[in-house]
Amino acid sequence: MSLNRPIHATPPDRMLRDLCPALSGKTYFNYGGQGPLPDPSLDAITASWKRIQQLGPFTTDVWPYIGAEVNSTRAQLATLCGVPPHRLALSENVTSGCVLPLWGLPIREGDHVLISDCEHPGVVAACLELARRMGLSVHALPVKHLRGGRNDQDQTDAAVLEALEQQLTAKTRLVVLSHLLWNTGQRMPIAAVAAQLQQHPAQPFLLVDAAQSMGQIPVDEAAAAADIYAFTGHKWACGPEGLGGVALSERVLEESNPTLIGWRSLRDETRASLDDPHPFHADSRRFEVATSCVPLMAGLRCSLDQLEHEGGPGQRLERIRLLSERLWQELSDVPGVMPLLDGPPAAGLVSFQLDPNSTTLQPAQVVQQLGEQGIWIRDLADPSCLRACTHVCSNDNDLQTLVKAIRHVTASDA
Structure with a gap:
């Protein structure tokens, strides 16, 4: 497969790439860490700040504006997740x-937690601390070494479901599994996992880290099936940092309790009485806490609208996959480069390792060396590898530049 064959798409008046000053003068592959913010989104944030100050930040005039911002943001994110708005809580980030x-x-003492061996350290640490405090047992769901690729998705799905069946116990009450694995880039069959858990006698809850999903792949089926589906707006959605959301199942709303509590958790934000032991919202708002940055909501909505100008979720994913397949293939052809997957990735995360016989450089040193050339990828620790992300903002020149630089690294240090 040649990098010289262009990927054709119907462009809007201005491509998203052209609206992102962060991409100017750079070859950027770190969308899985943070996406660039388009100028229209920054303008929307600024305009919202100004409007709040014009109305008065704490006046009777400002509350209808803030209420409309919150409601419209909740509704837009709920639509993307395929859930009604009362099941969508606004958050600051995935964690x-x-x-x-x-x-x-x-969850009670003695219960069992099953967490995949490809979860982000932030989620792993939270589960381990919960286990320590509650006296829970924790085991790993092995998915790290499912090599596969996009053409083997059915085999990957079957392997995940088989591993899940083998690891479930009579006391399993929680399963933690990302939608897209942040290190290998494989897609997990979330809806099928949810269906399998519903058949289990203990009906474990399913928590899904969707940090790499929202804005990159269609999420509605998985988000509607999971019990907790948490995402952020600052990665693939190209929104501002500090704003995300979580889709919650009806049984979570019925059976869970609020944790970190503030005025937004309350049915009546003006009072909490000793006579009312349950003052909390019955819907997802019980997991919202207190004052958040309202102008970020305008920015995220604008970024989501800009993504829609690039095509629907399926169309955008197809462009991302064409680019990631091309990058995977070209890297596979470089001597000393070993992609983690046996086939093209299911989405835009392309992870690869360098043969120690081809270079003495550690992954972090490779990242630094490429960064000095204006090429931005990242290194991961588990498994130790390099990761480059393709997005709708990526193009053929980006791929050519990265592959050429990797060839130089392996050739010059051999």
Whole structure:
């Protein structure tokens, strides 16, 4: 497969790439860490700040504006997740979206937690601390070494479900599994996992880290099936940092308790009485805490609208996959480069290792060396590898530049 064959798409008036000053003068592959903020989104944030100050930041005039901002943002994110708005809580990031509902689940001492061996350290640490405090047992769901690729998705799905069946116990009450694994880039069959858990006698809750999903792949089926589906707006959605969301199942709303509590958790934010032991919202708002940055909501909505100008979720994913397949293939052809997957990735995360016989450089040193050339990828620790992300903002020149630089690294240090 040649990098010289262009990927054709119907462009809007201005491509998203052209609206992102952070991409100017750089070859950027770190969308899985943080996406660039388009100028229109920054303008929307600034305009919202100004409007709040014009109305008065704490006046009777400002509350209808703030209420409309919150409601429209909640509704837009709920639509993307395929859930009604009362099941969508606004959060600051993936971690808070995961942890606040997690710690409210009806889990008791002696229960069992099953967490995949490809989860982000922030989620792993939260689960381990919950286990320590509650006296829970924790075991790993092995998915790290499912090599596969996009063409083997059915085999990957079957392997995940088989591993899940083998690891479930009579006391399993929680399963933690990302939608897209942040290190290998494989897609997990979340809806099928949820269906399998519903058949289990203990009906474990399913918590999904969707940090690499929202804005990159269609999420509605998985988000509607999971019990906790937490995402952020600052990665693939190209929104501002500090704003995300979490889709919650009806049974989480019925059975869970609020954890970190503030005025937004309350049905009546003006009072909490000793005579009312249950003053909290009955819906997802019980997991919202207190004052958040309202102008960020305008920025995220604008970024989501800009993504829609690039095509629907399926169309955008197809472009991302064409680019990631091309990058995977070209890297596979470089002597001394070993992609983690046996086939093209299911989405835009392309992880690879360098043969120690081809270079003495450690992954972090490779990242630094490429960064000095304006090429930005990242290194991961588990497994030790390099990761480059393709997005709708990526193009053929980006791929050519990265592959050429990797060839130089392996050739010059051999």
